[in-house]
Amino acid sequence: MRTLIKNIDTLATFDNNGRELKNAWIEIEDNIIKAIGVNEPPQDAFDKVIDAKGMVMLPGFVNTHHHFYQSLFRAVPAVQDAKLFDWLVYLYERWKYIDEEAVYVSSIVAILEMMKSGVTTTTDHLYLFPKGHPNLYDAEVEGAKLTGVRFYGTRGSMSLSKKDGGLPPDSVVQTEEEILKDYERVIKLYHDPKPFSMSRVALAPCSPFSVTKELMILTREFAEKHDLLLHTHLAETKDEDEFCLEKFGKRPVDYMEELGWLSDRVWFAHLVHLTDADIKKLSDARVGMAHCPTSNMRLGSGISPVFKMKNTNMRIGLAVDGSSSNDTGNFLLEIRNAMLLQRVAFGESALTAREALKLATLGGASVFRMEKEIGSIEVGKAADIIGFKLDDRLEFAGGLSDPFGALVFCDAKGVDFSMINGNVVIEDGHFVHIDEETYIQKQNEISKKLLSME
Numbered sequence: 279m280r281t282l283i284k285n286i287d288t289l290a291t292f293d294n295n296g297r298e299l300k301n302a303w304i305e306i307e308d309n310i311i312k313a314i315g316v317n318e319p320p321q322d323a324f325d326k327v328i329d330a331k332g333m334v335m336l337p338g339f340v341n342t343h344h345h346f347y348q349s350l351f352r353a354v355p356a357v358q359d360a361k362l363f364d365w366l367v368y369l370y371e372r373w374k375y376i377d378e379e380a381v382y383v384s385s386i387v388a389i390l391e392m393m394k395s396g397v398t399t400t401t402d403h404l405y406l407f408p409k410g411h412p413n414l415y416d417a418e419v420e421g422a423k424l425t426g427v428r429f430y431g432t433r434g435s436m437s438l439s440k441k442d443g444g445l446p447p448d449s450v451v452q453t454e455e456e457i458l459k460d461y462e463r464v465i466k467l468y469h470d471p472k473p474f475s476m477s478r479v480a481l482a483p484c485s486p487f488s489v490t491k492e493l494m495i496l497t498r499e500f501a502e503k504h505d506l507l508l509h510t511h512l513a514e515t516k517d518e519d520e521f522c523l524e525k526f527g528k529r530p531v532d533y534m535e536e537l538g539w540l541s542d543r544v545w546f547a548h549l550v551h552l553t554d555a556d557i558k559k560l561s562d563a564r565v566g567m568a569h570c571p572t573s574n575m576r577l578g579s580g581i582s583p584v585f586k587m588k589n590t591n592m593r594i595g596l597a598v599d600g601s602s603s604n605d606t607g608n609f610l611l612e613i614r615n616a617m618l619l620q621r622v623a624f625g626e627s628a629l630t631a632r633e634a635l636k637l638a639t640l641g642g643a644s645v646f647r648m649e650k651e652i653g654s655i656e657v658g659k660a661a662d663i664i665g666f667k668l669d670d671r672l673e674f675a676g677g678l679s680d681p682f683g684a685l686v687f688c689d690a691k692g693v694d695f696s697m698i699n700g701n702v703v704i705e706d707g708h709f710v711h712i713d714e715e716t717y718i719q720k721q722n723e724i725s726k727k728l729l730s731m732e
């Protein structure tokens with residue numbers, strides 16, 4: 279299958295030279311970019327020709343942290359103004375009723391929402407496994423497959439319940455034996471490490487306050503044996519600082535160092551409360567990071583010092599986080615908030631529009647250690663490409679002198695075009711292969727049922 283995208287008004291490649299090309303074209307063979315040029319496109323016979331006249335195009339966005347099932351619990355009145363620990367304690371009592379259908383439908387809804395805002399690759403941190411539902415990860419993979427997204431899931435875990443000094447109730451935690459056994463099963467079924475894979479798996483104990491020290495170490499050893507990535511939440515709130523000091527005698531980053539969790543196979547979500555010494559340790563280890571600015575604002579957690587980290591050896595991407603602590607999966611909003619929040623803390627030029635877009639593309643690819651496959655538009659990389667038509671949109675009127683700056687500074691509402699792995703999934707702003715209304719209705723029915731359960 280040979281595809282040509284022609285007449286691209288402006289193409290931002292996000293390659294090492296940061297090239298932005300006028301009147302550009304892209305030649306694609308199956309799922310791989312074969313050639314890029316400007317002006318007159320190749321005159322060969324193509325199976326599909328896409329006219330991108332009036333559009334700006336760039337690499338698809340990479341979302342580095344999420345909890346799909348939480349899209350069933352947006353704007354819950356009782357916790358709209360709660361801090362993280364109180365928010366978790368309340369919602370655990372509702373989340374414990376989640377089943378396979380809830381995970382399947384919420385995964386589809388969460389992914390479609392992100393795809394409309396430009397995401398072509400996403401992870402998810404599924405750490406909740408209520409009793410009697412050990413195979414929820416399978417339901418999530420099926421949901422992701424239906425959408426056509428490039429999926430880097432994580433098999434999460436919780437082993438430390440209330441009775442053992444953790445936060446979650448007994449009904450949603452598993453034993454270490456159960457968790458390790460399912461690691462084996464999930465990796466065998468769903469982890470495809472080959473280049474341009476559409477399904478990979480990392481391992482992701484939930485957090486220092488919901489898993490045991492032993493599980494953290496066993497998970498790391500399993501990941502090292504099977505060459506897998508590792509993920510968890512870290513340094514999100516001041517409460518977490520106090521918890522770690524009280525329980526482990528160390529702050530979060532130092533505790534991770536003790537566990538052997540500072541390495542380039544690891545990425546952490548949040549990293550809000552850091553010292554300069556923490557940042558040096560994270561940089562020296564080439565650790566990855568999922569920056570979740572909207573979630574951090576929503577819960578009043580603080581501002582992650584991305585400005586201090588952006589020129590270190592850390593690998594930094596952006597993420598929408600779970601919908602319960604963000605309430606939207608709009609990745610475009612995440613890019614804008616990332617830029618603005620750094621300016622609140624560190625000044626007017628702390629993060630530029632293009633730096634924010636680079637975090638959203640190549641930065642996210644580096645977090646997954648996939649920068650040779652995705653994150654930029656270059657020959658030999660996957661055809662994960664998004665496009666926006668700016669010249670007939672009210673929100674961009676007067677902002678066309680810098681179209682890519684306008685995507686961040688102005689009110690970008692969604693993509694007009696999206697291609698994932700060489701397949702067109704959004705055309706003229708609409709999904710070409712899926713009826714979103716069906717899943718919206720199902721999601722609302724399941725959400726209403728779960729919130730009514732006590």
